[in-house]
Amino acid sequence: MSYQFCTVERDGPLTLVTINRPEVMNAVHPPANHELAEVFDAFAADPDQWVAIITGAGDKAFCAGNDLKATAAAGRAGQSQPKSGFGGLTARFDLDKPVIAAVNGLAMGGGFEIALACDLIIADERAVFALPEPRVGLAALASGLHRLPRTIGEKQAMGMILTGRRVPAAEGQALGFVNAVAPAGTTVDVARQWAAQILECSPMSVRASKDAVQRTMTESSVEAALAHQMNYPGIQALFASADLIEGPRAFAEKRSPRWQGK
Numbered sequence: 567m568s569y570q571f572c573t574v575e576r577d578g579p580l581t582l583v584t585i586n587r588p589e590v591m592n593a594v595h596p597p598a599n600h601e602l603a604e605v606f607d608a609f610a611a612d613p614d615q616w617v618a619i620i621t622g623a624g625d626k627a628f629c630a631g632n633d634l635k636a637t638a639a640a641g642r643a644g645q646s647q648p649k650s651g652f653g654g655l656t657a658r659f660d661l662d663k664p665v666i667a668a669v670n671g672l673a674m675g676g677g678f679e680i681a682l683a684c685d686l687i688i689a690d691e692r693a694v695f696a697l698p699e700p701r702v703g704l705a706a707l708a709s710g711l712h713r714l715p716r717t718i719g720e721k722q723a724m725g726m727i728l729t730g731r732r733v734p735a736a737e738g739q740a741l742g743f744v745n746a747v748a749p750a751g752t753t754v755d756v757a758r759q760w761a762a763q764i765l766e767c768s769p770m771s772v773r774a775s776k777d778a779v780q781r782t783m784t785e786s787s788v789e790a791a792l793a794h795q796m797n798y799p800g801i802q803a804l805f806a807s808a809d810l811i812e813g814p815r816a817f818a819e820k821r822s823p824r825w826q827g828k
Contacts, residue, residue, distance in 0.1 A: 591630035603654035629677025
């Protein structure tokens with residue numbers, strides 16, 4: 567299927583999504599939001615796709631956030647957003663498959679929020695991150711105000727949020743929201759390397775682990791999480807899966823496991 571505002575490539579169980587609006591620094595407007603929502607709906611529903619990478623076209627921007635010119639032109643009536651949020655990801659809380667952000671340049675506002683909604687962030691050494699909404703009379707309401715403090719702590723997050731300051735990739739890694747900094751121009755390649763390591767693991771184990779980590783964040787304590795984890799859907803699916811049998815069997819037979827993802 568072809569798309570107007572993004573491209574989608576599939577390489578075995580890996581899906582690569584590229585926001586394709588380089589003429590506006592890959593800023594996202596409502597039609598692009600809905601298109602990306604469709605892309606990630608399809609990824610979530612496809613049993614043969616296990617990991618996704620999202621990046622931006624060109625070498626200047628991952629995503630410059632909300633397309634403010636389109637916002638101004640459309641007015642309030644043209645600001646519909648999919649239920650899954652900005653970029654089809656920021657309010658998507660039921661996706662158990664890993665998504666990696668390959669941040670190849672600027673990640674501003676909603677672009678940074680898309681990256682924060684992913685499970686891993688791989689950043690080009692030239693990448694820059696910010697939530698600059700207060701500088702234009704807005705607020706980072708597509709989850710940035712909620713995810714950034716949970717990721718790097720309240721005080722460091724407030725330092726970014728209240729000033730709208732730009733943070734380079736190396737500082738992002740030091741703060742804890744960037745997993746790895748890639749040499750210039752190699753961000754997608756490095757993200758593919760991380761994806762390859764994930765794909766060596768059981769998809770069912772990966773999904774169960776992601777489910778448990780996300781649900782633990784809402785538990786009152788580690789004790790409560792341990793008490794409840796066997797009721798988590800991802801954990802239950804793992805224990806009902808063929809992969810649970812295949813992993814130990816492959817180890818005993820001294821061969822590589824043949825994961826089924828079910």
